[in-house]
Amino acid sequence: MNRKLVSTGLFSLLMLFVFSLKAQKEEIDAIIDKAEAVSHFKFLAADELMGRDPARAEIDLAALYIANQFEKYGAKPLEEMGSFYQKVPLRYSNPPVVGTIYWNNDTLQHGEELLVLAGDDVQGDFEAVVVGYGLEEDYENVNVDGKWVVARVGAPNRLSPPELFAAGREKMVLARSKGALGLIEMYNVPTTPWTLLVNYLNKPQMGLDTDPDAEKSIPYLWMKDLTGERIQAIRDESSHINVDIRGKINRKISGKNVVAYIEGTDETLRDEFLMLSAHYDHVGIGAPNAAGDSIYNGARDNAVGTAALIQAAQYFGIHPPKRSILLCAWTAEEKGLLGSSYFADHPPVELSDIVYNLNIDNAGYNDTTLVTVIGLGRSTADRHLQEAAKTFGLEAIADPAPEQGLYDRSDNVNFAKKGIPAPTFSLGFTAFDAEIAKHYHQASDQIDNFDLDYALKYWKSYILSAELIANDPDKPLWKKGDKYEDAGKNLYGSDYPE
Ligand SMILES: [Zn+2]
Incomplete structure (x- = not known):
């Protein structure tokens, strides 16, 4: 084939791609309204929720809120569950x-x-x-x-x-x-x-x-x-x-994962799920800081991620992609990834029907030009995350602090272990430094010191990432040699090349 023709063809393909990204960006911009988005964030990080501690009653208000928003935006409970809640049996003990x-x-x-x-x-x-x-x-x-x-x-x-x-x-x-x-x-x-x-x-x-x-x-x-x-x-x-x-206190607690789905539009691909997930619990009430504040609001960890999940429900409720979207808000992550662990062992849908888990969780941020994707570089879907971030003026980078073992410290790992490619989409950070530690698991992790314009770009990048992956006819796979590749082969079998 003629060299010029090849490059013209590539050029028009590229233009088509850029054009469709631009169109998708415009649709996201039109639906995700800043004031509405921030209202979800504010509710979840409010003092009234007392730090969303799974051992306290107030966390149920967060679960109810998330379920109500899912429903309002058109997401449905899974038939297998009959409600938006997956009950998670927890036990609490005190010395x-x-x-x-x-x-x-x-x-x-x-x-x-x-x-x-x-x-x-x-x-x-x-x-x-x-x-x-x-x-x-x-x-x-x-x-x-x-x-x-x-x-x-x-x-x-x-x-x-x-x-x-x-x-x-x-x-x-x-x-x-x-x-x-x-x-x-x-x-x-x-x-x-x-x-x-x-x-x-x-x-x-x-x-x-x-x-x-x-x-x-x-x-x-x-x-x-x-x-x-x-x-x-x-x-x-x-x-x-x-x-x-x-x-001595020994108490049973009925925890709740909030789970909903939006059906995909493609005859075949709709049988597969892209799982979007975020933990909505945090660490509750703790020692007061110098300002006398004892409520650990967990705005970064992880009201901001839960708000992203709600907005994903809003966007995909209007623009369902080809694959179905599974929305999961986990409880008791801070107590040892308990809600997601329970779901992974008692899944209401076949785990092999979940092609990818785009988890969202955070410690904090120190660079508002970035999103940091814990697990970038480990699956074939990476380019979608990079393109989505770029479309909203951000750059997606991989885990800068592998020594922290963050990949294996959030809910995503419970699904990676089962074989599902599962990165965590985090706010931009270049190191786990003093700036992160300042708010990480501190009473000061609240909205009044959060850059909300940045939050909006972060949320939109997450939604576009999800849309690109959910529409990609190619199923995301672990990269060769990854520590979870064998688990992926076990789960999906013939999807992996010999
Ligand atoms: Zn945490």
Whole structure:
């Protein structure tokens, strides 16, 4: 073919492309109105929501607001769910006010040489029985009915922290089934220092309530015993304990993911979803700052992202793309990515029908000429994000602080692990520096110090990115050699070249 013809052809293709981007920009500009967009942002970051803590009631106002906006803009609840809410079973626990064991002329206190990990309040005198590791075989010829069981922590070859907790849960169920009234594990693992455990465990905790035996738990404690002297003394000298545990909180909470969809226009592609997601929770109330402010509004983290999701509903409600759009607002990200984790394990649609997850989450920003995409460079959809940002006068850059491990610290990772390409679309930052730390998880993360003109460009770039990906006939794939590429092959099979 003639060289000139080729370049003319390329030129007109390019012009067509530029023209259609320009048209898409105009449509987004026409629909996304600054005052309306900012009103969503303001509501979500308002003091009245008390920092959107999943352990507090006010977070339900945020969930209700998001669901109402989705509905208002024409998004629908998934038939499989029957409502905009996916209930997420959560469990919240708080350390006891008093946690003391009097034993052998010694007084052991919670938070010092004792940790009360589970169970209800209890007071009284009890007989303690040592049963090895507290496994089934250790109970042979031992009667623990009406007594407290004392065992070594973990099990042979099960001594990493997650293994210790898993073994503890099993032992608790077993001890209870044998008629025991409580379980104390004697902690002697040198690889995980006791003080580290106390710092980590002696504070409010939230987790997914997936343990069917949690209701039946007996008091479960760890006692520091690095040398093994105490377990020896309980066996040989004094098996009498007096226990006083008061004020421990164990509460079930029904968390909510807010989920909606907008059907795509293409006969075939509409069976596939582009998942747009943002966590809407934040860290709640905390220590007051110098200005006396104790409400952690989480404007950057992540009211701004949740507002983007609402605007995506608004835009795609009017201009549905070829693929269907799945809108997901996650709860309890700040408690360990819990809402998204629950969804990934209990998906109301087939995960293999979700071709891509464009997550949006933030710590903060220090450069208003950028969007920073955590995970840029890892999938074949990158160019859409770059073009979308450029169309609104921004530049998309990749993660500048890989040492922070941000990709694996937000909700996107729960889907990447399943094989779905899942970057996080963040406000522009060039380093995780003092400017970011100034507001990150601080009471000062609020709207009055946020550049709202920049917010608008960021939101629009997100919507255009989503539109380009949802309309691209090519399915986004992990780049070759990515750590999640194999998961992608498992999920999508033949979409990946041999
Ligand atoms: Zn956060």
